[in-house]
Amino acid sequence: MTIRVLLVDDEELVRGGLRAILEARHDIEVVGEAADGAVVVPLTASLRPDVVVMDIRMPLVDGIQATRDLRRRLDEPPRVLVVTTFGDDENVYAALHAGADGFLPKRARPAEIVDAVRVVARGDSLLFPAAIRALAARHVAPLQGPAASSRAVGGREVRSLTAREREILTLMARGLSNGEIAGELYLGLQTVKTHVSSLLRKLGARDRTQAVITAYESGLVPLT
Structure with missing residues (x-):
């Protein structure tokens, strides 16, 4: 094509x-x-x-x-x-x-x-993991306290993610592909794809880059 x-x-x-x-x-x-x-x-x-x-x-x-x-x-x-x-x-x-x-x-x-x-x-x-993290570190005010990971950013409901979806989002922030995430978590590739689609929908994110930005802005994924 x-x-x-x-x-x-x-x-x-x-x-x-x-x-x-x-x-x-x-x-x-x-x-x-x-x-x-x-x-x-x-x-x-x-x-x-x-x-x-x-x-x-x-x-x-x-x-x-x-x-x-x-x-x-x-x-x-x-x-x-x-x-x-x-x-x-x-x-x-x-x-x-x-x-x-x-x-x-x-x-x-x-x-x-x-x-x-x-x-x-x-x-x-x-997605360049190091570059996205560096950008977020300069443009996101650090969030404090236990509510940081559940804060909604721009209407995106981070708190609606399941524990598994949060785990997968953390690995996405490290730059892992779906196949690499499947290997890391001992899951089937289709299972990972299903989780990724679900978390993108819940976050209102168009793609992985926006999902990772949301993860940093919400405090779900640490900037350090």
């Missing part, structure tokens, strides 16, 4: 570089380009990309708001991969909150960019 990609960046040179990298692969097609987040929703509705590769900083509508608009205004939004400059931690965290499925630095190697597009296109989150 060919992965359809929309490139959104206000720098024409960057878009051209990304197009050259992605279209060199037989399974990826760049179906369109945009120079600002203001046109992302209508372009996506007409072009139907599988993945939007989105810059964060743009002059009119930034990538954070554009990602939020995609999630709110489209019934079947595409996957979103944000590409950032080094050290843009605050905006990366905001983009993940808005519903981005992963992030990459602009200095990433071509092979890393291609792999990232493929990962998010198949429905996985591009």
Whole structure:
């Protein structure tokens, strides 16, 4: 299956570089380009990309708001991969909150960019455990007391998770795949998948990245 990609960046040179990298692969097609987040929703509705590769900083509508608009205004939004400059931690965290499925630095190697597009296109989150933990540590006020693990963040009911779901979420925060979690807990792979689907639904999380962020923000998973 060919992965359809929309490139959104206000720098024409960057878009051209990304197009050259992605279209060199037989399974990826760049179906369109945009120079600002203001046109992302209508372009996506007409072009139907599988993945939007989105810059964060743009002059009119930034990538954070554009990602939020995609999630709110489209019934079947595409996957979103944000590409950032080094050290843009605050905006990366905001983009993940808005519903981005992963992030990459602009200095990433071509092979890393291609792999990232493929990962998010198949429905996985591009989750870097150490990076997510570091972001959370800088942007989440430490929670104190026994109620920390049961605090609902943004309407997400962390306290509704079962003991097994909490255990699996903790392993997800370490970056373990479903197969690795199954091995760690001596469970069947399908059982783990069922638990993951359940905890995502209970947390109101679109994917693993958002679930892990919620785990840190609620205090369920320690930041240290």
